[in-house]
Amino acid sequence: MDAPVEDPQRPVADLTERALIARIRDRLRAAPPWVIIGIGDDAAVVEPARNALEVITTDVCVDGVHVDSRFMPPAAIGARALAMNLSDLAAMGAAPRLATLSLLLPEALAVADLDALVEGTAAMATAHGVTVVGGNLSRSPGPLVLDVMALGTVGRRRVLARGGARPGDHVYVSGTVGAARAGLQQLQAGASPDRESAATGRYVWPEPRVRLGVLLGRARAASACMDLSDGLADALEQVAEASGVAIEIDAASLPIAPETRAWFEAAGVESVTAAVAASDDYELLFTVPPRKQGRLRHVTALEKKVPVTRIGTVKAGAGVRLKVGDRLEPLPPGYSHFGRSRG
Amino acid sequence: MDAPVEDPQRPVADLTERALIARIRDRLRAAPPWVIIGIGDDAAVVEPARNALEVITTDVCVDGVHVDSRFMPPAAIGARALAMNLSDLAAMGAAPRLATLSLLLPEALAVADLDALVEGTAAMATAHGVTVVGGNLSRSPGPLVLDVMALGTVGRRRVLARGGARPGDHVYVSGTVGAARAGLQQLQAGASPDRESAATGRYVWPEPRVRLGVLLGRARAASACMDLSDGLADALEQVAEASGVAIEIDAASLPIAPETRAWFEAAGVESVTAAVAASDDYELLFTVPPRKQGRLRHVTALEKKVPVTRIGTVKAGAGVRLKVGDRLEPLPPGYSHFGRSRG
Numbered sequence: 001m002d003a004p005v006e007d008p009q010r011p012v013a014d015l016t017e018r019a020l021i022a023r024i025r026d027r028l029r030a031a032p033p034w035v036i037i038g039i040g041d042d043a044a045v046v047e048p049a050r051n052a053l054e055v056i057t058t059d060v061c062v063d064g065v066h067v068d069s070r071f072m073p074p075a076a077i078g079a080r081a082l083a084m085n086l087s088d089l090a091a092m093g094a095a096p097r098l099a100t101l102s103l104l105l106p107e108a109l110a111v112a113d114l115d116a117l118v119e120g121t122a123a124m125a126t127a128h129g130v131t132v133v134g135g136n137l138s139r140s141p142g143p144l145v146l147d148v149m150a151l152g153t154v155g156r157r158r159v160l161a162r163g164g165a166r167p168g169d170h171v172y173v174s175g176t177v178g179a180a181r182a183g184l185q186q187l188q189a190g191a192s193p194d195r196e197s198a199a200t201g202r203y204v205w206p207e208p209r210v211r212l213g214v215l216l217g218r219a220r221a222a223s224a225c226m227d228l229s230d231g232l233a234d235a236l237e238q239v240a241e242a243s244g245v246a247i248e249i250d251a252a253s254l255p256i257a258p259e260t261r262a263w264f265e266a267a268g269v270e271s272v273t274a275a276v277a278a279s280d281d282y283e284l285l286f287t288v289p290p291r292k293q294g295r296l297r298h299v300t301a302l303e304k305k306v307p308v309t310r311i312g313t314v315k316a317g318a319g320v321r322l323k324v325g326d327r328l329e330p331l332p333p334g335y336s337h338f339g340r341s342r343g
Numbered sequence: 344m345d346a347p348v349e350d351p352q353r354p355v356a357d358l359t360e361r362a363l364i365a366r367i368r369d370r371l372r373a374a375p376p377w378v379i380i381g382i383g384d385d386a387a388v389v390e391p392a393r394n395a396l397e398v399i400t401t402d403v404c405v406d407g408v409h410v411d412s413r414f415m416p417p418a419a420i421g422a423r424a425l426a427m428n429l430s431d432l433a434a435m436g437a438a439p440r441l442a443t444l445s446l447l448l449p450e451a452l453a454v455a456d457l458d459a460l461v462e463g464t465a466a467m468a469t470a471h472g473v474t475v476v477g478g479n480l481s482r483s484p485g486p487l488v489l490d491v492m493a494l495g496t497v498g499r500r501r502v503l504a505r506g507g508a509r510p511g512d513h514v515y516v517s518g519t520v521g522a523a524r525a526g527l528q529q530l531q532a533g534a535s536p537d538r539e540s541a542a543t544g545r546y547v548w549p550e551p552r553v554r555l556g557v558l559l560g561r562a563r564a565a566s567a568c569m570d571l572s573d574g575l576a577d578a579l580e581q582v583a584e585a586s587g588v589a590i591e592i593d594a595a596s597l598p599i600a601p602e603t604r605a606w607f608e609a610a611g612v613e614s615v616t617a618a619v620a621a622s623d624d625y626e627l628l629f630t631v632p633p634r635k636q637g638r639l640r641h642v643t644a645l646e647k648k649v650p651v652t653r654i655g656t657v658k659a660g661a662g663v664r665l666k667v668g669d670r671l672e673p674l675p676p677g678y679s680h681f682g683r684s685r686g
Contacts, residue, residue: 036396036502037435037502037504040585041435041504041505041569041585042400042431042432042434042435042505042568042569042570043398043399043400043431043432043434043435043437043495044398044399044400045396045397045398045399045435045497045502045504046396046397046398046399047396047397048391048392048395048396048397049391052391053379053388053389053390053391054388054389054390054391055386055387055388055389056386056387056388056389056441056443056476056477056494057385057386057387057443057477058443058445058477058478058479058490058492059445059479060445060447060479060481060490062447062481062483062484064484065481065482065483065484066481088385088386089385089386091385091386092380092384092385092386092388094386098399100399100400100401100492102401102402102403102490104403104405104488133399134399134400134401135401136401136402136403136490138403138405138408138409139408140405140408140485141405141407141408141485141486142483142484142485142486142488143484143485145447145485145488147401147403147445147479147490149401149443149492151399152386154388159379159380159388161380161384161388162384162385225385226384226385227385242383242384
């Protein structure tokens with residue numbers, strides 16, 4: 001039995017696995033009727049959605065690699081672990097449905113921090129209609145790790161893949177690029193996370209473009225789509241390679257917020273170079289054939305709060321080039337969470 | 344481009360993320376036609392199975408917590424990470440279908456060890472008809488971590504849950520109990536893993552009871568089922584609690600292999616106490632109503648290579664008791680991967 005007044009700083013290792021699972025379950029929303037068996041058995045049992053393909057992704061959030069608990073609140077880490085996965089589903093045009101949450105907890109982690117972490121995941125799940133149907137708990141001899149699997153659904157002819165871009169298609173990006181990286185740099189320099197900030201707010205509380213992705217898929221407006229979690233440069237390279245095309249980006253058209261531009265320039269780096277290489281913007285890159293521009297206008301009319309900017313054109317050939325004034329330059333290198341520089 | 348002759352000991356950090364993903368993909372079996380988009384896009388897209396419920400589980404394998412790379416070959420670690428999940432699906436009566444594999448790799452891990460690890464997962468997947476549809480790769484600032492999500496299918500009235508045991512049901516366990524723990528202790532004492540050994544072989548190369556679970560579900564023979572990954576004592580407690588019943592186990596009937604018994608006794612511990620507390624036996628505990636014994640005989644006739652032993656009876660009441668001669672004793676405490684002693 002827990003003491004009536006609980007020390008919020010007591011470590012998770014003081015609780016049994018069963019008590020920890022009960023705390024987690026209490027913080028997740030009630031399961032809808034299609035969840036036949038939820039958390040608490042060997043596995044979850046669900047009724048699949050009808051007449052839809054399933055889209056499955058998994059992405060991990062490691063303290064010290066993908067996030068930094070020294071300046072990110074636990075709720076933001078919990079939210080981000082799910083957001084990373086929802087962004088991948090959005091990039092396929094899929095509506096998210098369910099997720100599993102695997103937690104590796106350092107024994108010294110405060111129970112209050114675990115609570116906040118799960119509340120962050122739960123809030124992100126509720127915002128996007130996702131049910132956490134199960135998970136796993138283990139102690140971590142290393143850092144805090146959150147590994148999420150998310151499953152969504154998409155109509156058979158609504159899938160947005162990377163390989164469908166064709167010469168002549170227009171290239172678009174949602175939101176802005178580089179803001180999250182500027183925010184991370186500000187946090188590393190000692191700034192406090194501020195939800196209203198166009199920099200730290202964008203890094204700490206990303207908003208996956210779930211509705212935009214679903215609308216683009218439903219309208220069959222986009223020929224290719226990918227999310228920007230590893231940066232715009234990486235996304236452009238991957239779409240160009242998967243589609244067997246070249247992409248030409250107009251540097252002047254890139255949606256870089258004034259605050260982002262000012263931050264990079266003050267740090268002595270060229271803002272376009274910094275912004276295209278920057279990771280952690282949970283935006284969508286997509287291509288639209290000229291004859292489907294009307295469908296895109298329909299989508300943007302339905303999702304007015306997310307700006308969409310045309311940044312370039314798909315060409316025959318290979319590779320990604322940046323048009324700066326009259327010059328065509330190779331794209332600055334992107335970002336990799338693993339290994340040395342990009343191949 | 345890789346050098347023509349490769350140093351098998353070079354660390355994974357020497358390769359790009361893309362090169363590592365290519366190596367992993369090369370070691371997994373070709374995707375069946377129901378995989379519309381496999382590894383390489385933002386997410387996998389699959390055609391769901393028809394007329395079946397979906398069963399979803401996730402389980403993590405952390406070096407130093409659930410496995411020990413000092414005496415477990417990488418292929419065995421890769422196989423085990425999937426086996427843990429297949430065992431959970433089997434305990435629900437579900438036929439496994441697909442999995443995702445999330446890898447956290449220490450930078451110093453040899454590329455050859457990563458190859459072997461993935462080959463171990465791939466072999467376990469092939470043995471049970473599982474397709475690895477996606478995954479994720481990250482560097483680990485801590486230990487090697489393999490996090491797996493597995494999805495299987497089961498007919499609507501074929502689900503095996505924990506809560507269905509009723510007074511009068513017979514209690515069964517597959518295989519033997521305690522062998523894996525004896526094997527682990529032998530490895531910790533310096534023994535080499537030996538696939539033919541009834542101890543180290545059982546710890547290092549567990550065989551999830553996938554077919555037995557599916558047959559028990561299809562025959563609707565079992566009223567409750569759970570796997571033994573956290574030990575028999577834990578499984579008995581959970582089934583009794585979820586079903587709102589008591590369980591009485593006959594100590595003399597427990598299937599403890601002679602080698603296991605001898606090992607525990609030589610170490611000065613009582614073999615029944617050690618065996619019921621032992622984790623890592625990937626066996627199934629299940630209950631069968633008396634009127635369904637014929638269905639169970641049908642199942643065991645179809646799956647002859649897995650012995651099934653009656654170990655006790657479900658009673659009205661609560662808790663688990665062990666019958667030793669004429670005495671009824673409380674069950675020795677089980678095992679927890681997390682926190683202090685069990686609640």
